[in-house]
Amino acid sequence: MSKMSKSSNIMRLVLLQLKGSKDKAANVQNATSKIEAAVKEYRPRLITLPECFNAPYGTKYFREYSESIPDGYTSQHLSSLAKKHQIYIVGGTIPELGENDAIYNTCTVWSPTGELVAKHRKMHLFDVDVKGGIRFKESETLSAGNDFTIIDIDGHRIGIGICYDIRFEEMARLYRNAGCEMIIYPAAFNMTTGPLHWELLQRARANDNQLFVVTTSPARDPSAEYVAFGHSMVVDPWSKVQQTARTGEETVVADIDFSLVEQVRQQIPVFAQRRLDLYATEWKTK
Known part of the structure; x- marks a missing residue:
């Protein structure tokens, strides 16, 4: 099995549910x-990791486990692995120690040369209080990021979001407007919102924007303080679930056919049919 060449529309993607x-x-x-x-078994072009893969997910842990990027412990390991195997790695998320002692929930992206090519700080903080379900306030510890993140892999534009970011359709629309063919969301939905919204949100974002949506979740650990839903997933531009994991540790392999994006957009040309004389979604700069 070979990696995707630059001229090919097929990209082998691996999701690691850890x-x-x-x-x-x-x-x-x-x-x-x-x-x-x-790498040994599947020879992927791109590997994605889960949200908070190097630490427990919890407000009381974020500062303790935080590290600087790109010179921190986790970053150096991801850089080395990307370079060693000449692959792209979307490094899930880690708690980042940023400027002015602020803590961010941050996704790093590493190139086949080991270079940090992008860093996405979670824009929408997970502050919820579901009666009879879950209460969680990331803002007790974390600061929100302010920048959209688009990477280019072999000529294909890919947007990056993190978990709660997926609920904000405007963000996905702006990635679509910028030419993205895929959005990757490292994510850790829980046992309240997971059964209700995990697949629904992914299929909705894929359908609305006619692109691939990829989510990588931690494996489910019933003994953990925060229990992740699992079910890492790849949804195609038709809004069909192409691949999905179960709940435990699992490696998910998907061959992404980017030509499907253009097929769907040509057959159902909603992008060209928008009434921009009546409404618009704007990308504001700071």
């Missing part, structure tokens, strides 16, 4: 071993 712990080094080593195994 089980985390309170041991950062063990979490990073687990990701490393799973990346090594996936």
Whole structure:
């Protein structure tokens, strides 16, 4: 099985659904071993990791586990792996220690040369209080990012979001307006919102914007303080679920056919049929 060539519309993608712990080094080593195994067996062009893959997901842990980017412990490992195997890595998220001592929930993207090509700080913080379900306030510890993030892999534009970002359709629309053919969301939905909205939101964003939506979740650990839903997923531009994981640790392999994006957009040309004389979604600059 070969990697995607520059002239090809097919890209092999691997999603690593990983089980985390309170041991950062063990979490990073687990990701490393799973990346090594996936490269050996599947030879992907791009590997994606889960949200908060190197730390427990919880406001009381974010500062303790935070590190600088790109010179921190986790970043250096991801950079080395990307360079060693000449692949792209969307490094899930880690708690980032930023400027002025602020903490961010941050996704890093590494190129086949080991270079940090993008850094996305979660724009929409997960502050919810569902009666009889879950209460969680990321803003107790985290600061929100202010920048959209688009990467280019072999001529294909890919937007980056993180978990709660997927609920904001304007963000996905702006990525579509900018020519994105895929949006990748490292995400850790929970046992309240997961059963209700996980697949629904992914299929909605894919359908609205006629692109691929990719989510990578932590594996479900019933003993954890925050229990992730699992079910990492690839949804195609027709809004069909192309691949999905179950709840445990799992490697998901998907061959992404980017020509499908253009097929769908030509057959149902909603982008050209928008009434921009009546409404618009704007990309504001700071």
